[in-house]
Amino acid sequence: MSRANVSAEQLKLFIERIETLEEEKRGIADDIKGVYAEAKSNGYDVKTMRTIVRLRKMDENARAEMQALLETYKSALGLEG
8 A cells, every 4th residue: 555545534543443442452351350360369270260261262172182182291201190
């Protein structure tokens, strides 16, 4: 896109939309931190909860592959059980 084709108003609107979304993202991140803090104050292990959230996001096949590899590594290191 050449400089002549750049619409200052359109560019400004894109930038403002991005800034608004970034602000909302920060707010959501703060909300998530608050939920983890609340869970921690109720005795839950936040590190484990984060792992569970990450696992639930994964595709079932990817999760199974990761679990199999983890078991293989644990076995190789004598960590079964």
